[in-house]
Amino acid sequence: MRASNGVGGYMGERFLSPSETARRLGVGVRTLRLYERRGLVRPRRTQAGWRVYGPSEIERLHRVLTLKSLGLSLARIAQLLEGRVADLPALLALQEDVLSQRIGDLQRARRSVQAARTKVSRDGRLSLEDLIDLVRETTMTTIDEARLQASAHQVLREAIDPALPGLYRGKVRDNYDLPDGRRILVASDRLSAFDRVLCCVPFKGQVLNGVARWAFEQTADLCPNHVLDYPDPNIVVGRRLDILPVEIVVRGYLAGTTSTSILTMYRAGRREMYGQRLPDGLADHQALETPIITPTSKAADGGHDEPLTPGDILARGLLSEDEWRRVSETALALFARGQALAAEHDLILADTKYEFGVDSEGTIRLADEIHTPDSSRYWRADTYTQRLAAGEPPDSFDKDVIRSWVAARCDPYKDDVPEIPPELIWKTALTYVEAHERITGRRFEPPAPAPPVQVRVLAALGDFHGR
Numbered sequence: 001m002r003a004s005n006g007v008g009g010y011m012g013e014r015f016l017s018p019s020e021t022a023r024r025l026g027v028g029v030r031t032l033r034l035y036e037r038r039g040l041v042r043p044r045r046t047q048a049g050w051r052v053y054g055p056s057e058i059e060r061l062h063r064v065l066t067l068k069s070l071g072l073s074l075a076r077i078a079q080l081l082e083g084r085v086a087d088l089p090a091l092l093a094l095q096e097d098v099l100s101q102r103i104g105d106l107q108r109a110r111r112s113v114q115a116a117r118t119k120v121s122r123d124g125r126l127s128l129e130d131l132i133d134l135v136r137e138t139t140m141t142t143i144d145e146a147r148l149q150a151s152a153h154q155v156l157r158e159a160i161d162p163a164l165p166g167l168y169r170g171k172v173r174d175n176y177d178l179p180d181g182r183r184i185l186v187a188s189d190r191l192s193a194f195d196r197v198l199c200c201v202p203f204k205g206q207v208l209n210g211v212a213r214w215a216f217e218q219t220a221d222l223c224p225n226h227v228l229d230y231p232d233p234n235i236v237v238g239r240r241l242d243i244l245p246v247e248i249v250v251r252g253y254l255a256g257t258t259s260t261s262i263l264t265m266y267r268a269g270r271r272e273m274y275g276q277r278l279p280d281g282l283a284d285h286q287a288l289e290t291p292i293i294t295p296t297s298k299a300a301d302g303g304h305d306e307p308l309t310p311g312d313i314l315a316r317g318l319l320s321e322d323e324w325r326r327v328s329e330t331a332l333a334l335f336a337r338g339q340a341l342a343a344e345h346d347l348i349l350a351d352t353k354y355e356f357g358v359d360s361e362g363t364i365r366l367a368d369e370i371h372t373p374d375s376s377r378y379w380r381a382d383t384y385t386q387r388l389a390a391g392e393p394p395d396s397f398d399k400d401v402i403r404s405w406v407a408a409r410c411d412p413y414k415d416d417v418p419e420i421p422p423e424l425i426w427k428t429a430l431t432y433v434e435a436h437e438r439i440t441g442r443r444f445e446p447p448a449p450a451p452p453v454q455v456r457v458l459a460a461l462g463d464f465h466g467r
Contacts, residue, residue, distance in 0.1 A: 015052040018043065025061060031146035032061075038074050040064045040081065073426040074149065108346065108382055148203070148433060151446040152426070154453040155200050156234060159186040161461045171197055172205075172374070176464075181360060182228065183240040184464060185368075186457060191428070192374075193403045194258065194412035195305075199420050201402075202429040203446055204374075206233045207436045212369035214440040219337055223330045225366040226357065232460035233447070241357025241367050245318050246308065247298050248327055250335040251351040252291040254282050255377055257407050260296055260307055275309035285350075285379075285394055291335055293328055298355075326364060327356050338371045345438050347397065348384055352376035373397055373435040397435040401428050 016024065022032045035041045036051075041061050043051040053061070060081075067077045120126050159174045160167070164184070166177030171192035176184040187205035190197045210233065216225045226238035256263045263284060265273050271280065274294040282288075295313060296305040313319050319327070331354050342349040353375050357367040369375050378397035387394055393404075405424060406412050436444045447453045 015044070015054050016058070018051050018053065021053040021058065021061070025058070025065065027065065028146050030150065034146060034149055035061070035064060035074075038078065040074065040078060073422040074152075076421070076423050111382070145430065148430070148446050150449050152202050152429070154447045154449070155202050156186075156189045156205050156453045156457060157200050158188055158190075159234070159454065159457045159461065161458055163465050164461060171195075172208075176461075177240055178464065178467065180467070181240050183226075183238050184461065185236050185238065186461070187234050187236075191402060193406070196412070196417070198402060198406060198417060199425055201425055201432065203444070204429070204432050206447065207432040207444065208369060208372045208374055209234055209236060210442075210444070211372045211436055211439055212236070214442065215338070215341075215369075215371035216366070218341055219334055219366075219370065222333050222337060223366050224363060225370070226359075231463065232457055234453070234457055235460055238367070239359050239365065241359055241365060243298070243355060243357040243367055244323065244327065244364075245298050246313055246327075247296045247305065248331045248354045248356065249294045249296060249351060250291050250331050250354070251294055252288055252335070252339065253348075253350040253377075254278070254284060254286050254288065255350050257403055259413065260294075260305055262292075262294060274307055275311060283388065284391075285388055291332060293331060323364070327354075330354075330356075330364075334366075334370070338376070341371075342378065342439070343381065345441060346381045347438060348379040348381045348394070350377040350379055350394075371439070373432055373439075378435060378439065397431060397438065401431060 018032055019029055022029045032041070036043065041053075041057060041064060043053050043057055046052055063081065064077060067080060068074075116126060116130065119130065158169075161176070164176040165179065166175075166183075168175045168177070172188055172190045174186045174188060178184065187209045189200040189202060189204045191199050191201050191204060209230070213227070213230060213236070216227055219225075226241055227236055228239060229237040231237060251262055254263050254266060255261065258264065262273060262278070266278060266282065267284075271278050274292070276292050276294070278288075295308045295310075297308055297318075298305065308318075310324060313324055314321060334354060335349070335352060338352060339349045349371065352371055354366065354370065355368040356364050359365055379394035380397070383395050402420060402424060405420065406417055409418050410416070433444045433446075436442070447456070
């Protein structure tokens with residue numbers, strides 16, 4: 001048996017080296033190596049120990065690539081290759097989603113190229129900045145999935161350090177209050193909706209921390225925030241704030257799936273909500289005449305957020321009249337900035353929530369996160385009008401993928417949540433990564449395959465021992 005320059009023969013069979021196999025099938029060598037490590041493909045070995053692929057191994061690899069094109073996780077592909085029964089309706093629905101997304105990406109890329117050709121015809125040139133923008137717009141949604149797959153096991157479920165004081169565990173963050181007035185917030189990969197944790201999504205915590213960091217930088221002129229430092233991709237160190245007991249939600253569209261969303265209330269026949277009156281005849285996901293604030297109470301873990309009106313807030317003494325005025329005006333200004341930034345990247349910021357707190361000097365500051373896929377609802381702008389006309393929900397860039405799946409199968413406030421398919425979780429991870437790149441315009445760098453992300457985060461937390 002030999003595999004010189006990738007091609008050899010043995011007893012009439014032809015064999016290819018891994019690099020030649022990868023080239024001929026249009027995959028990366030790293031991707032092929034990943035499939036080998038997961039046991040999806042098993043190359044033969046020459047007497048000298050070289051890995052080679054024969055006809056049967058290449059046929060199996062073809063099957064893996066075909067199943068991968070359906071958007072399946074590697075774990076689910078392994079199950080199918082072992083002969084386990086597939087949920088065909090779910091697989092076909094996933095394939096339809098994949099195709100819809102690819103069609104949208106190609107349509108956006110084509111429009112960008114057409115606009116560039118028009119500019120060249122009109123001006124006779126294309127500036128370097130225009131060329132860079134064109135490349136970015138036509139490649140931004142092309143995610144190197146193999147690069148991400150290599151780190152898919154890097155899931156941060158928790159970051160508990162017994163040596164640090166003041167531990168408080170939220171639904172998605174593990175927090176520590178230091179004696180000097182600083183607060184450490186660790187963004188885990190837990191995904192929360194319906195007042196509970198549903199699952200863990202690879203890269204989610206890092207995506208949220210990265211998007212929030214970018215958004216805080218873009219809005220620092222409108223409102224001071226709590227941020228002091230970022231010692232790790234999943235960690236932010238901020239000022240400890242006394243959080244105001246009202247969560248400020250700004251909505252520009254009739255949307256939502258939770259019990260406190262204006263779409264849920266509107267469908268139930270309500271027109272008066274949050275001290276606002278909406279007109280009859282609005283369609284699902286339609287833009288409101290002007291953005292509105294829909295405040296809610298901040299429930300303790302396990303409780304439900306409750307809708308509030310401005311009158312409720314003042315009557316209960318949750319905020320003073322001056323505090324309510326300031327946070328309302330600031331929230332609307334932040335939302336306008338967020339919508340403008342989203343529009344630059346062909347996105348719609350439909351709604352978002354803000355948390356405010358007061359520091360030791362009495363300054364109101366933005367807390368938590370801002371304009372992330374978890375705290376906000378993003379839609380793709382280029383398909384919005386078409387989907388609205390067809391009565392279809394907009395293409396989203398948020399956790400609505402999983403939230404909608406769960407809501408369609410149970411009452412998530414009362415029932416046990418069914419097991420979420422791993423391919424849906426992986427699809428959500430890719431959505432988070434794409435959201436990071438589309439929202440910020442910056443390439444997402446996943447954690448290295450080793451060491452474990454929890455070890456890295458705990459090492460960063462260790463730097464605060466005794467401080």
